[in-house]
Each structure stands twice: as C-alpha cells, then as structure tokens.
Amino acid sequence: MGSARWLATFFDDPVAWYTRLRDRYGDIVGLRVGPIGMVVCFDLDTLERIMVREPRDYVKGDGLRATRFVLGNGLITSDGELHRRHRKLAAPVFTPRNIEPFADATVAIANDMLDAWPERGTVHVARHAYDVSLRVAGVGLFGSDFDEHEREALHEAMRQLNEGYRTAAGPGGTQALRHGLTPAARRMRRGRDHVDEVIRGIISQRREAGDAARLGDLLSRLLAARDEDDGSSFTDEEVRDEAVTMLLAGHDTTAATLGWCLALMGLHPKEQARARAEVDEVLGGRAAGAGDLRALRTVRAVVDETLRLHPAVYSTVRDPIEPVTLPGGHVLRPGTDIVVPIGGIHRDPRWWDEPLDFRPGRFLDEATVRARPRMAYLPFGTGPRICIGSSFALQELVLVLATILQRYELAAPAGFELRPHVGFIRRPEGSLPLEVTRR
Numbered sequence: 001m002g003s004a005r006w007l008a009t010f011f012d013d014p015v016a017w018y019t020r021l022r023d024r025y026g027d028i029v030g031l032r033v034g035p036i037g038m039v040v041c042f043d044l045d046t047l048e049r050i051m052v053r054e055p056r057d058y059v060k061g062d063g064l065r066a067t068r069f070v071l072g073n074g075l076i077t078s079d080g081e082l083h084r085r086h087r088k089l090a091a092p093v094f095t096p097r098n099i100e101p102f103a104d105a106t107v108a109i110a111n112d113m114l115d116a117w118p119e120r121g122t123v124h125v126a127r128h129a130y131d132v133s134l135r136v137a138g139v140g141l142f143g144s145d146f147d148e149h150e151r152e153a154l155h156e157a158m159r160q161l162n163e164g165y166r167t168a169a170g171p172g173g174t175q176a177l178r179h180g181l182t183p184a185a186r187r188m189r190r191g192r193d194h195v196d197e198v199i200r201g202i203i204s205q206r207r208e209a210g211d212a213a214r215l216g217d218l219l220s221r222l223l224a225a226r227d228e229d230d231g232s233s234f235t236d237e238e239v240r241d242e243a244v245t246m247l248l249a250g251h252d253t254t255a256a257t258l259g260w261c262l263a264l265m266g267l268h269p270k271e272q273a274r275a276r277a278e279v280d281e282v283l284g285g286r287a288a289g290a291g292d293l294r295a296l297r298t299v300r301a302v303v304d305e306t307l308r309l310h311p312a313v314y315s316t317v318r319d320p321i322e323p324v325t326l327p328g329g330h331v332l333r334p335g336t337d338i339v340v341p342i343g344g345i346h347r348d349p350r351w352w353d354e355p356l357d358f359r360p361g362r363f364l365d366e367a368t369v370r371a372r373p374r375m376a377y378l379p380f381g382t383g384p385r386i387c388i389g390s391s392f393a394l395q396e397l398v399l400v401l402a403t404i405l406q407r408y409e410l411a412a413p414a415g416f417e418l419r420p421h422v423g424f425i426r427r428p429e430g431s432l433p434l435e436v437t438r439r
Contacts, residue, residue, distance in 0.1 A: 026042075057324070090388060143220060158248070288402045
C-alpha cells in the first residue's frame with residue numbers, strides 16, 4: 001500500500017488514523033517507510049498472544065526509540081530480564097495500601113485549585129488540569145508539592161518534549177536526537193535535560209538524607225526497595241529512569257485525560273448531571289476520600305469512557321525475537337514492529353456500539369462489560385507489562401473529577417471545538433475554555 005501517503009497524516013490524529021486504516025485494509029496492515037517496516041494489528045486473538053500468552057517472545061521495538069531517549073530503561077521501555085527485575089522491585093511500591101494515603105492530598109490540591117475559580121465565568125481548564133496533576137505527582141511520587149516556579153519550568157520542559165516528538169519519532173530521529181541536528185531534536189534535548197536536573201536533584205537529596213525507608217512517597221519507596229531473593233536494589237541511574245517514567249507517564253497522561261474528561265462533561269450536560277447526582281448522594285457535601293472510590297461508579301465510568309475515546313497512550317509496539325506467523329500466513333521477522341493500535345481498537349464497532357459516541361453507561365452495564373473481549377479495552381495495556389501506575393492514575397482522576405463536580409457546573413461555550421494535539425501523548429488541543437458556575 002502507499003505507506004508514505006498514509007503515514008504523512010498520522011500525527012493529525014492517530015486514533016482516527018487507525019480507524020480509517022482498519023476500515024480500508026482489515027485487521028493486519030503492513031507499512032514501510034524506507035528501511036522501517038511495521039505491521040498494524042487489530043486482531044484481538046493475535047494481540048492477546050503477543051501481550052498476554054507469549055510476552056517473553058517480544059521486545060518493545062524500535063518504535064520506542066525516541067521514548068527511550070527521554071525515559072531511559074524504565075518500566076515502559078526496558079525488556080527481558082531488566083524489565084522483570086525492575087517490575088519485581090517496583091510492584092510492591094504501587095499496591096493500593098501505598099497509594100490510598102495520597103487520596104486526601106489529591107482532594108486538597110483539587111479544592112485549592114477550585115478556591116481560585118470564579119463564582120461564574122470562563123476558566124481555561126487545560127492548564128488547571130496540568131497544574132493539579134503535577135502537584136499530585138509532586139506529593140505522591142516525590143514527597144513535595146512543586147511550587148509555581150517549578151511547575152512552570154516542568155510544564156515548559158514537557159511542552160518541549162511533546163513538540164519535538166513528531167520529528168524525533170520519524171526516520172533518522174535517533175541520529176537527530178543524539179546529535180541535536182534539528183530544532184525539534186534540540187527542543188527535546190532541552191526538555192529532557194531539565195526534567196533530568198529536577199529528578200536527579202531529588203534523588204541526590206534523598207540519598208544524602210539517608211531516610212528513604214521512613215518516607216511515604218513512591219520515590220522513597222523505590223530507593224528503599226530490595227529484592228527479597230538476592231537483596232539487590234535500584235542504582236541511582238535506574239531510579240532516575242523509573243522516576244522520569246513516573247513523572248511523564250504518571251503526570252502527563254493523567255493531566256491529558258483529566259482535560260478530556262472536563263471538556264466532555266462540558267459538552268454532555270446530561271452525563272454531567274448523572275455523575276453529579278452520584279457525587280451528591282455518595283459524599284453528601286463532605287470531601288471525597290479513598291473509601292469512596294468503589295461507590296463513585298458513574299464518575300469512574302466517565303473516566304473509563306474518556307480513556308476509551310481519547311487514550312493518552314494511543315498505541316504501543318512489540319518486536320518479535322524470533323520469526324512469527326500471523327493470521328493469513330504473514331511471517332514477521334525480528335526488526336519488524338508490531339503496532340498495537342489502542343485508539344483504533346477502542347473505536348472498533350465490532351466491540352463497541354456507536355463507538356464514536358460518549359456513553360459512560362456502557363461501563364455500568366455488567367452484562368455488556370462481561371461480554372466484551374478483554375483485549376478490546378487497553379488504556380493501560382495488559383499482561384505482565386500493564387501500567388504499574390494505573391491504580392494511582394485512576395484514584396487521582398476519579399477523586400479530582402468528583403471534587404470538581406461537587407463544587408461546579410461546567411458548560412462548553414458556543415463554538416467550542418474539541419480536537420487532539422499529538423506528541424508523546426494525545427492530549428486535547430488548546431486551553432479548553434469552559435463556562436463554570438459555582439454550586
């Protein structure tokens with residue numbers, strides 16, 4: 001097929017792009033640009049084989065080369081024995097027992113944001129979503145609330161990373177990044193270097209203090225983690241990679257999802273009213289807490305449906321270690337990326353009725369949920385590489401959204417348009433000006 005023509009429009013919107021690709025070419029689609037070959041796979045049985053049944057037969061693939069430049073060899077990018085060791089060390093850090101204590105701080109940060117909102121007026125909610133998420137990441141991941149200056153610097157660094165990604169992810173991107181050959185590559189390098197400076201400074205402070213084991217934040221738990229079999233721990237460089245991964249994957253993706261949630265609430269007043277009624281019934285005017293997460297089923301459904309329509313991580317990649325045969329007799333050899341088109345799967349009409357519609361109720365009907373194939377919904381991946389921070393992200397999203405709906409009504413103004421902006425992640429474009437009314 002005309003690979004170059006198709007790939008030229010990829011970054012306009014990967015989710016819509018995957019949908020068009022599947023509609024035209026089916027479940028297994030081969031693409032090539034120069035020396036780079038890939039297969040986009042929509043077949044759920046094949047994806048389950050790759051991600052769940054035989055995950056050790058695949059590595060993450062060259063499609064993540066630009067991501068590795070920033071994240072290093074953290075859980076998202078590492079493979080093989082290194083990934084298994086890191087996962088084993090980090091998994092106890094992200095248990096519900098360790099995550100739930102940050103619920104109260106999350107709600108307090110959300111209320112602090114809302115205290116500055118007008119009684120009635122326009123609020124550009126995108127920046128607020130990123131500020132809240134960064135502050136929650138600061139407290140939960142690093143043990144301190146980033147001040148306004150630090151947040152501004154980190155926002156700018158992440159903007160540089162996202163803006164440079166389109167160029168860096170393409171052919172020749174690795175060399176461009178390594179040597180700073182293009183303005184986009186240089187922006188990514190500046191963004192990475194600034195995030196590095198912040199993270200390495202925090203790690204150094206913790207090591208010097210020598211009290212990591214007594215602190216409750218997730219970075220301190222990583223520093224104190226020990227392998228129960230051989231007593232090994234993370235090196236500073238390994239902690240850096242995991243900490244940067246937590247900051248970018250744990251903050252940037254959550255902030256983008258919160259932005260999508262708020263915009264969709266403004267565009268769908270009936271769904272907003274249903275979620276608000278539940279918040280009022282469950283909370284009765286008090287602040288939300290970790291113990292309310294199970295009862296806030298409609299709010300969680302809003303988050304789940306947002307992640308379906310607008311997954312921040314719109315695809316992932318696997319590369320076979322040995323030749324594999326796909327349906328139809330296609331043989332893939334090592335070096336050929338298998339793209340898992342998460343955004344396209346989430347809008348496949350075979351698994352989702354009216355897939356382009358925003359319908360949170362589809363996650364509340366138990367019979368519908370049970371009947372849906374497990375591989376049809378992958379906002380956090382699946383199998384042994386499922387996102388280790390998913391519980392932290394979902395706790396934050398549900399509690400912040402519930403807190404906002406408890407205090408404010410949201411409405412999209414006339415002419416409001418919701419469009420994606422694509423870089424490392426898929427986020428809503430623009431400042432998201434919503435009309436807000438204090439309750």
